[in-house]
Amino acid sequence: MEQVQVKDLLEAGVHFGHLTRKWDPNMAPYIYMERNGIHIINLYKTQAKIQExxxxxxxxxxxxxxxxxxxxxxQAKDIVAEKAENVNMPYITERWPGGMLTNFITIRKAVKKMAMIDRMKKDGTFNSLSKKERLQVDRQRAKLEKNLGSISDMTRLPGAIFVVDIKREHIAIKEAQKLKIPIFAMVDTNSDPREVDYLIPANDDASKSIECIMAAVESAVASGLAERKSDKADKDAKSEKSTAAKKEVKAESKDDAEVEAKAEPKVEAKAEAKAEPKAEVKAEPKVEEKAQPKAKKEAPAASNEEE
Structure with missing residues (x-):
């Protein structure tokens, strides 16, 4: 992420705050001075906060x-919609749907309903409806698209929210606080910075100022996505290498097993051939030698009995 220059912030009018009578005392650390009844924001602090x-x-x-x-x-809706689309992130630029975060399941049902209408149009079910019903469904689809079309890809609660003008979007801030979702925001001199986790002190009313800050935010998010993509590519490459190595090891072990299988029968055959003749040679002479003397001794005994 490139560092935003103070000169660029000055040209965009980021330093112009609200009237001094409308200020929030908690913004005092970020105010440089007062001029013509208007607070001037310290752009060096804005620059540091943009980086953080x-x-x-x-x-x-x-x-x-x-x-x-x-x-x-x-002033902000078109700019924010464009920047969010560039980095493929969800956004709300119409009315904030109450319970968008705290009652997320119901919001997801409404998004699924939108997808169901799209399926009806594809498979021909939509054409089988009466003219009145088709008009009602079309109106419902258009309303859902306007309010929730930009969050159709958001299948779970976001990791963070970025808000322009926290006074106007106080409901979104409260819901995020309740669910402990990190809050990033452009905060003007009339707002309380304690309500957000990461603030950028800036003029949130001028479109040039919003454009300047949102460009820096878009750049940061884009660099994060690029980093994730490169990490994923490295992991895939490593996994491919490891699978290839495993295949090689398996192939080698198979070859070794085949070699052993071929070698074993020969060894056994040799062992059998060596063992069998020895057993026969030793066993046969002993039996014959012992049997013959007994026969000679028995013969005289029989002749004595006869006599």
Whole structure:
């Protein structure tokens, strides 16, 4: 991730805060000065926070988790939608659906309903409906697409959320806090920075400022995804090598087994050939020699009885 220059932040108007009477005292560390009743944000601190936030977002993206981008204000919605699509991340730019995170199962059912309507159109079931029913289904599909189309690929809770204007998106912030999901945000001088885990002190009302910050965020997420891709490629290469090595070992062991199998019968045959003649030679003479003297002794005894 490239470091954002203070000059670029200045040109984008990132330093312009809110009116001094609307400020939040907790933003005091990030305010440089007051001019014409408006607070000026310290851009050196903004630069440091962009670097810190970008590093954290890069790690989350590299781990394979999704980052949900939230921006429903007019100036930010198109910019955020474009940047999120570039890195293939889910986003909410229309009204925040209540329970989007805390009641995620119900939201997933609505997304599945959208997929079911698409299947009906493909398999021809949709054409068998009456004209009135087709109109109702089309309207329902359009409504779901508008509100939830951008999160159709989000099959589980996100690893983090990135918010533009935490005052406007307070419901999203509360839900993320309840589920202990890390919160990243652009925070202006009228907001409380304690509500988020990683803040970027910046003007969240001007489209140029939002564009500048979101470009840096997109770059961080893209580098995380690229890192994950390269790690995956390395793992695949290693696994291929290990499988090839295992195959080689198996082939070698098979060859060795075949060689042993061929060699063993010859050894046995030789052993049998050597053992058999010895047994025959020793056994036969002993039996004959012992049997003959007995026969000679028995013969005279029989002749005495007859006499």
């Amino acid at each position: 936030t970008g590093e954290a977002l890069r790690k989350i993206a590299a781990s394979g988790k999704k980052i949900l981008f939230v921006a429903t204000k007019k």
